[in-house]
Amino acid sequence: MKFFADTGDVAEIREIQAMGLLDGVTTNPSLIAKSGRQFKEVIAEICTITDGPVSAEVAALDFDGMMKEANVLRKIAKNVAVKVPLTVDGLKACKALSSEGTMVNVTLCFSPNQALLAAKAGAYFISPFIGRLDDIHLDGIDLIGEIRQIYDNYDFKTNILAASIRSANHIKDCALIGADYATAPPAVLKSLVKHPLTDKGIEQFLADWKKTGQTI
Numbered sequence: 763m764k765f766f767a768d769t770g771d772v773a774e775i776r777e778i779q780a781m782g783l784l785d786g787v788t789t790n791p792s793l794i795a796k797s798g799r800q801f802k803e804v805i806a807e808i809c810t811i812t813d814g815p816v817s818a819e820v821a822a823l824d825f826d827g828m829m830k831e832a833n834v835l836r837k838i839a840k841n842v843a844v845k846v847p848l849t850v851d852g853l854k855a856c857k858a859l860s861s862e863g864t865m866v867n868v869t870l871c872f873s874p875n876q877a878l879l880a881a882k883a884g885a886y887f888i889s890p891f892i893g894r895l896d897d898i899h900l901d902g903i904d905l906i907g908e909i910r911q912i913y914d915n916y917d918f919k920t921n922i923l924a925a926s927i928r929s930a931n932h933i934k935d936c937a938l939i940g941a942d943y944a945t946a947p948p949a950v951l952k953s954l955v956k957h958p959l960t961d962k963g964i965e966q967f968l969a970d971w972k973k974t975g976q977t978i
């Protein structure tokens with residue numbers, strides 16, 4: 763499974779990279795607003811930090827507007843993945859952009875049928891939002907499993923990029939199902955390594971080692 767950092771904060775991205783966990787980055791208009799920076803500038807900087815895919819989302823809702831904005835975004839760097847919403851116009855833009863060889867991330871996916879349409883439109887990534895389904899008392903992880911089964915049934919090449927991840931358990935469940943990628947807030951990625959019994963075990967080993975009076 764590949765990990766993307768889901769943030770527009772370059773300091774956080776560098777931290778995840780230093781941990782050896784960074785395979786790419788996803789952003790969205792809310793994350794860019796939170797960064798407080800100019801959109802194109804922060805995407806350009808992120809693309810110098812990683813050579814993995816960096817998702818940059820269009821703001822237009824109509825096909826022509828999406829294509830115009832996509833042209834701006836994909837010129838920023840070769841590893842930009844253009845993010846479009848799961849709408850009729852978004853799917854049309856996905857088909858047009860992917861046929862030109864542009865990496866497209868179709869986002870705001872909440873149903874298996876939406877994911878099926880995105881794959882048929884040539885999406886490179888599909889972003890099903892787990893946390894937001896959980897928020898309305900549905901099971902976001904079920905959606906990942908259904909998309910996995912549909913994509914495997916028809917050998918679709920679209921990558922499942924699990925998104926709206928809120929916990930280490932989401933990562934675990936996505937890995938058990940076989941999501942290709944997971945994009946998560948850096949805090950969630952950093953939490954993966956933690957376990958209280960590991961900390962307790964290290965503490966005990968060191969205490970016992972100290973008693974030997976030896977050094978290595």
Ligand code: G3P
Nearest residue numbers: 768788893894925926927
């Ligand atoms: O990449 C999508 C992600 O940023 C959405 O997460 O927690 O706002 O549902 P969340």
